[in-house]
Amino acid sequence: MKNALFIINPISGNIENKDELVDEIIQDIFGYQVSIWKTTGKDDEQKVRALLEETCPDLLMIGGGDGTIKMVVSQISNLECPILPVPFGSANGLAKCLGINDWEDSLSALGKGQVIKMDMLDINGELCLHLCDFGFNAGLIKKFEEGDERGMIAYFKNSLSQMFETRPNRYHLQVDGMSMDILSKMLVVANGQMYGTGAKINPGGNIDDGVFEIISLNPEGIQDWLSLTLGFITEDFSDLDFVKTWKGKNAQIENIDGAAFHIDGEMREESRFISVRLKENKLNMFNNIQPA
Numbered sequence: 700m701k702n703a704l705f706i707i708n709p710i711s712g713n714i715e716n717k718d719e720l721v722d723e724i725i726q727d728i729f730g731y732q733v734s735i736w737k738t739t740g741k742d743d744e745q746k747v748r749a750l751l752e753e754t755c756p757d758l759l760m761i762g763g764g765d766g767t768i769k770m771v772v773s774q775i776s777n778l779e780c781p782i783l784p785v786p787f788g789s790a791n792g793l794a795k796c797l798g799i800n801d802w803e804d805s806l807s808a809l810g811k812g813q814v815i816k817m818d819m820l821d822i823n824g825e826l827c828l829h830l831c832d833f834g835f836n837a838g839l840i841k842k843f844e845e846g847d848e849r850g851m852i853a854y855f856k857n858s859l860s861q862m863f864e865t866r867p868n869r870y871h872l873q874v875d876g877m878s879m880d881i882l883s884k885m886l887v888v889a890n891g892q893m894y895g896t897g898a899k900i901n902p903g904g905n906i907d908d909g910v911f912e913i914i915s916l917n918p919e920g921i922q923d924w925l926s927l928t929l930g931f932i933t934e935d936f937s938d939l940d941f942v943k944t945w946k947g948k949n950a951q952i953e954n955i956d957g958a959a960f961h962i963d964g965e966m967r968e969e970s971r972f973i974s975v976r977l978k979e980n981k982l983n984m985f986n987n988i989q990p991a
């Protein structure tokens with residue numbers, strides 16, 4: 700029997716009866732002896748590091764949102780250990796990029812045994828697994844964090860006003876040695892393809908293709924916003940001249956106007972120079988991504 704460690708964030712998402720659900724999931728896992736460890740919200744990094752060194756599991760299951768996955772991954776020294784995300788968060792952006800929308804998808808990914816070598820990014824020394832962006836969406840996250848209202852409805856309500864408030868910001872970009880000056884309402888550094896809402900911001904990218912994408916969106920009038928909405932529906936921005944994409948392994952972003960930005964959904968201190976690098980190490984990730 701192999702050993703599986705199931706790290707669970709007890710407060711992530713809005714799942715009622717999480718303990719019962721966990722029991723149900725464990726019953727459906729065959730061939731592994733599963734032990735559970737719950738995050739505490741205090742010094743979890745150090746505790747997880749010690750736990751992983753002590754137990755060295757054959758399978759690492761992470762039940763939480765992006766924050767929990769990132770916290771655990773940042774403490775793994777044995778990158779060979781395959782990881783199974785169990786989306787117990789509220790948005791679960793990273794799990795969705797892996798084709799895992801709910802815990803049943805996690806079980807089906809484990810059953811299929813489909814594992815990819817997932818890329819990881821280093822952004823100003825911080826691990827980034829999913830998406831980082833500047834401007835429009837970061838402004839929304841900031842409003843959301845500062846506001847009283849929670850949940851997706853508040854997010855969409857704010858997005859309408861944010862659409863009209865957002866001004867383009869100036870950036871100087873260097874992507875794999877190529878330099879350009881751009882104006883952009885939203886600049887995205889994408890490892891994954893989509894946000895937790897399901898909106899596919901990076902339809903041409905793959906999370907295991909050995910490059911990341913930088914996407915600049917600068918819609919101007921209402922017509923552009925409508926075309927952009929249509930682009931999200933059809934998952935194709937190729938006809939939109941206000942959307943530009945670059946692929947690379949190394950980039951420098953000069954954030955000339957000090958646009959707000961986040962890394963994997965967490966707002967970061969204003970910073971003028973941001974370096975982005977594809978890490979050499981990859982993660983073994985279970986997934987349900989449909990082969991192209």
Ligand SMILES: Nc1ncnc2c1ncn2[C@@H]1O[C@H](COP(=O)(O)OP(=O)(O)OP(=O)(O)O)[C@@H](O)[C@H]1O
Pocket residue numbers: 708709710711712713738739740741763764765766767768787788789790791792895964
């Ligand atoms: N036992 C705990 N009590 C309180 N907070 C906790 C506990 N365990 C973890 N946390 C906190 O949970 C947060 C991470 O939550 P996570 O991002 O996984 O879920 P989420 O915010 O619901 O989902 P998503 O990122 O998908 O929107 C961290 O801020 C961490 O400190």
